[in-house]
Amino acid sequence: MIGAPVMSAAEVTAFLDREFPQLLSGHGRFRIEAVGPMTARVRLVYDERHLRPGGTLSGPSMFGLCDVSLYIAILAQIGPVALAVTTNLNINFLRRPQAIDLIGACRLIKLGKRLAVGEVWVYPDGSDDPVAHATGTYSIPPR
Amino acid sequence: MIGAPVMSAAEVTAFLDREFPQLLSGHGRFRIEAVGPMTARVRLVYDERHLRPGGTLSGPSMFGLCDVSLYIAILAQIGPVALAVTTNLNINFLRRPQAIDLIGACRLIKLGKRLAVGEVWVYPDGSDDPVAHATGTYSIPPR
Amino acid sequence: MIGAPVMSAAEVTAFLDREFPQLLSGHGRFRIEAVGPMTARVRLVYDERHLRPGGTLSGPSMFGLCDVSLYIAILAQIGPVALAVTTNLNINFLRRPQAIDLIGACRLIKLGKRLAVGEVWVYPDGSDDPVAHATGTYSIPPR
Amino acid sequence: MIGAPVMSAAEVTAFLDREFPQLLSGHGRFRIEAVGPMTARVRLVYDERHLRPGGTLSGPSMFGLCDVSLYIAILAQIGPVALAVTTNLNINFLRRPQAIDLIGACRLIKLGKRLAVGEVWVYPDGSDDPVAHATGTYSIPPR
Numbered sequence: 001m002i003g004a005p006v007m008s009a010a011e012v013t014a015f016l017d018r019e020f021p022q023l024l025s026g027h028g029r030f031r032i033e034a035v036g037p038m039t040a041r042v043r044l045v046y047d048e049r050h051l052r053p054g055g056t057l058s059g060p061s062m063f064g065l066c067d068v069s070l071y072i073a074i075l076a077q078i079g080p081v082a083l084a085v086t087t088n089l090n091i092n093f094l095r096r097p098q099a100i101d102l103i104g105a106c107r108l109i110k111l112g113k114r115l116a117v118g119e120v121w122v123y124p125d126g127s128d129d130p131v132a133h134a135t136g137t138y139s140i141p142p143r
Numbered sequence: 144m145i146g147a148p149v150m151s152a153a154e155v156t157a158f159l160d161r162e163f164p165q166l167l168s169g170h171g172r173f174r175i176e177a178v179g180p181m182t183a184r185v186r187l188v189y190d191e192r193h194l195r196p197g198g199t200l201s202g203p204s205m206f207g208l209c210d211v212s213l214y215i216a217i218l219a220q221i222g223p224v225a226l227a228v229t230t231n232l233n234i235n236f237l238r239r240p241q242a243i244d245l246i247g248a249c250r251l252i253k254l255g256k257r258l259a260v261g262e263v264w265v266y267p268d269g270s271d272d273p274v275a276h277a278t279g280t281y282s283i284p285p286r
Numbered sequence: 287m288i289g290a291p292v293m294s295a296a297e298v299t300a301f302l303d304r305e306f307p308q309l310l311s312g313h314g315r316f317r318i319e320a321v322g323p324m325t326a327r328v329r330l331v332y333d334e335r336h337l338r339p340g341g342t343l344s345g346p347s348m349f350g351l352c353d354v355s356l357y358i359a360i361l362a363q364i365g366p367v368a369l370a371v372t373t374n375l376n377i378n379f380l381r382r383p384q385a386i387d388l389i390g391a392c393r394l395i396k397l398g399k400r401l402a403v404g405e406v407w408v409y410p411d412g413s414d415d416p417v418a419h420a421t422g423t424y425s426i427p428p429r
Numbered sequence: 430m431i432g433a434p435v436m437s438a439a440e441v442t443a444f445l446d447r448e449f450p451q452l453l454s455g456h457g458r459f460r461i462e463a464v465g466p467m468t469a470r471v472r473l474v475y476d477e478r479h480l481r482p483g484g485t486l487s488g489p490s491m492f493g494l495c496d497v498s499l500y501i502a503i504l505a506q507i508g509p510v511a512l513a514v515t516t517n518l519n520i521n522f523l524r525r526p527q528a529i530d531l532i533g534a535c536r537l538i539k540l541g542k543r544l545a546v547g548e549v550w551v552y553p554d555g556s557d558d559p560v561a562h563a564t565g566t567y568s569i570p571p572r
Contacts (some may be wrong), residue, residue, distance in 0.1 A: 005547070028375040042515060059229055060207035067202050086202055088517050088566060089545060090233040092403050092421060094396045109419055110380045114543055115516060115568065119376050119405075119419070133405070134393055135378060135421060139544065230401060231374050231423060233519040235546050235564060237539045252562055254525045256399055257423065258373060259520050262548075262562070276538055276548070278521060278564060280374060280423070283400065345515055346493035353488050372488055376519040 002037045005076040009035050012072055015080045021066065032069050038108040038118075042071035043125070044140075046101045047115035049087065058097055066091060066120040066134035074116050074138055084116065089136040101125040114140055145180045147218040153176050156213055158223045160213070166211065168200040172213050181251040181261075183216035189244045203238055209234060209277035211248035217259050218283055220251065227259065232279040240275075244268040257283055288323045291362040295321050298358055301306035301366045309354065316354050319357055324394040325405075329411070332387045352377060352420035353404040355390035358403045360424055363394065370402065375404075375422040387411040400426055431466045434505040437526040438464045441501055444509045459497050467537040469502035470552070475530045487526050495520060495549040495563035498533035499550065503545050506537065513545065515542055526561075530554040536543075543569055 007015070014025050024030045033041040044065045067086055074084055103125055108118040115137055121129040122132040150158070152175045159166050167173045174186040187208045196278055210229055246268055251261040258280055265275040295318045299329070301371050319327040319404045330351045349369055353372055388409055394404040401423055408418040436444070438461045445452050450517040453459045462470040473494045494517055503513055532554055537545055537547040 020391065025248075036506060059210050059232070060203040063206040070424065077246075085548075086236050086241075088235050089202070089206075089233070090421065090424070092231050092395070093229050094403065107377070114378065116194035117419075117516075118379065130395065133403075134420065137378070141240070210484065228551075230403075233376060233564065235538070235566070237546065252521070252559065258371075260523065260562075273538065278519065278562065280521070344491040345496050345518070349492040349518075355542035369559050371525075374519070374521050375492075376490070376517070377515050379515050382514075 004037055005035050007031065007035070007076045009076070012076050013079050015075070016072075020111045021108040029080075030065070032072055033103070035072065035076035035086070038073065038077060038111065040069050040076060040104075040106045041062045041104070042072055042104040044102040044104065048101060059093065060100065061132075062093070062097070063089065063091055063133040065102055065104040066106075066124060066132070066136060068136060069106035069120045070108075070118045070136045073108050073118055074111070074140070077111060078140070084138040086116075087137045087139045089134055091132055093132050095129075096111040097122075097129050098124045099103045102131070109135075112140075116140055148174055148178050149222040150178070150219045152176065152219070153155060153216045154172060154217050158218070162223070170263075174233075175215055176246070178215065178219035181216065181220060181254065183212050183219060183249045185212040185215055185247040185249070187245040187247065189242060196260055201234065204270070205236070205240070205245065205265050205275045206232065206234055206277075208245055208247040208265060209235050209249075209275070212249035212263045213251075213259075213261045213279045216249045217254070217283070221283070222224060227281040228278045230258075232277055232283045234275055234277040238272075238274050238277050240265075241267045245274070252278075255283075258281055288366055289363075289392060291321050292325055292365040293321070293362045295319065295362070296424070298362050301361070302358075305344045305366070309371060316351070318358055318382035320387070321358065324359065324363060326355050326362060326392045328355040328358055328390040330388040330390065341372065341377055345379065347378070348383070348408050348418045349377055349420075350386065351388055351390040351408060352392075352418070352422060355392035355406045356394075356402075356422045356424060358402045359392045359394050360426070361398070364383075364426070370424040370426045373423050373425045375413065377418055377420040379381055379418050381415075381417050383408075388417070395421075399428075433466055434464050435471055435504045436464070438462065438505070441505050444546075445501075450511070450528060459494070459530045461501055462532070464501065464505035467502065467532075467540065469498050469505060469535045470529075471498040471501055471533040471535070473531040473533065475528060488522065491522070491526065491531065491551050491561045492518065492520055493507070494531055494533040494551060495535075495561070495565060496542040498549045499545075499565045499567060500555035502535045502537050502547055503540070503569070506540060507569070513567040513569045516544075516562055516566050516568045520563040522561050524558075524560050526551075527553045530558070540565075540567075545569055
């Protein structure tokens with residue numbers, strides 16, 4: 001059985017702002033919209049520097065959104081214990097994103113003692129038609 | 144048999160600066176160091192905004208370096224015919240990068256009519272010890 | 287808008303039995319349980335040769351189930367036009383499967399002219415707890 | 430610095446035959462050709478049941494060869510301590526294999542305390558032209 005997250009969206013945001021001041025504002029500004037049992041929903045605020053339809057530049061932004069969404073889902077679920085690190089991320093780009101905010105909808109598939117695996121769908125804001133899909137693995141340090 | 148690239152590093156740089164002015168200067172400043180038969184070597188110039196040891200922020204930078212290195216290897220090999228797009232990228236993070244330039248050493252594994260597949264090793268400048276490894280697929284538009 | 291599949295489960299089974307007589311009975315016996323719009327549900331019948339809890343041998347069986355499920359979903363959706371081939375498959379193993387039939391629940395994420403991308407969840411029969419998750423890409427020949 | 434493997438090819442073969450009698454003879458007959466520092470070379474003996482040019486059936490065989498090659502490289506390097514399990518495998522299929530033995534040439538990229546990452550090139554016997562490339566991660570149990 002999956003328990004409720006131990007941190008709220010506001011608590012995760014406060015933790016990240018304090019511990020990693022540039023994480024939510026580095027490669028694009030991220031806003032944590034919601035966390036739930038094994039899930040997180042993160043907004044990448046549109047910025048013409050990062051989302052450039054027609055170019056390949058939006059790849060790193062979408063990668064960053066997936067990576068951050070996974071991290072936030074893990075953090076909310078297990079609490080601010082220690083730094084988990086990405087070990088693998090596989091991303092499929094489905095179509096070009098529009099010049100609009102992107103939403104990362106993350107669900108953890110597995111949350112073990114040592115590894116967490118999750119998937120992230122990336123949607124343009126207001127759309128049900130995904131532009132990218134990723135699966136990723138985080139290594140969780142011993143607690 | 145693999146032919147020589149049809150564009151030099153300088154020609155690819157000029158093409159990208161003209162067609163995609165922000166590609167080499169967007170998510171980190173990239174410098175094309177060399178292209179060869181099915182290969183490219185690209186430098187990501189260290190920038191404290193992007194490479195942050197201890198944080199997870201360097202993930203998108205390394206992703207971007209891998210993605211750009213693949214694109215440059217394809218472009219050099221087949222010429223500036225049309226825009227290839229990334230369809231899949233799988234990256235393994237091996238250890239945290241130091242605060243230093245990163246080198247993307249790309250080799251194309253397959254260059255078909257419709258798909259190109261390649262791998263990229265990411266090294267800290269001056270080191271033989273990789274910090275990441277990626278494989279990626281580009282879809283090549285009909286010529 | 288996603289149209290209905292052009293072939294039923296029985297039609298896909300008959301096609302595969304005729305054209306690829308060993309596909310459904312090669313690396314494990316597969317049974318097509320259902321096809322729907324962009325989806326397929328495929329059963330891998332338990333066989334002690336292939337599913338060996340505790341060993342690593344079940345990996346190829348689960349891989350095969352994912353690969354076949356993707357192929358069946360594509361075939362049902364676009365019809366028996368020509369041979370699509372797997373170009374990439376990424377699989378995460380979540381836990382060891384029990385000694386029981388496995389179900390591959392496939393959903394196509396994208397069905398373009400040249401590429402199809404889909405995901406497959408692998409469940410032990412009767413369970414909602416996945417043992418593996420895969421995403422894969424098929425190249426679709428020109429029609 | 431990478432040390433020499435602690436087991437020879439013959440020792441790994443004897444260990445696997447004793448502990449996992451069907452591993453080397455299950456999904457195709459595997460023969461360990463060589464092990465070296467962080468490397469393994471494994472032969473998948475051609476069997477018309479498993480390698481079927483023109484069909485998609487050879488996918489699981491090539492997957493199995495990659496998976497087994499990684500396992501053998503890890504086992505040779507760290508010894509028969511405990512069962513490592515595959516957590517992720519990403520494979521790119523480059524061209525159809527001929528009806529011939531396949532060689533898995535594996536190199537470990539990282540061998541940490543908890544995770545091992547490696548890549549495997551799959552060649553038709555006697556050819557330098559790869560038919561598949563995989564990267565995979567094994568979780569190593571506490572020792």
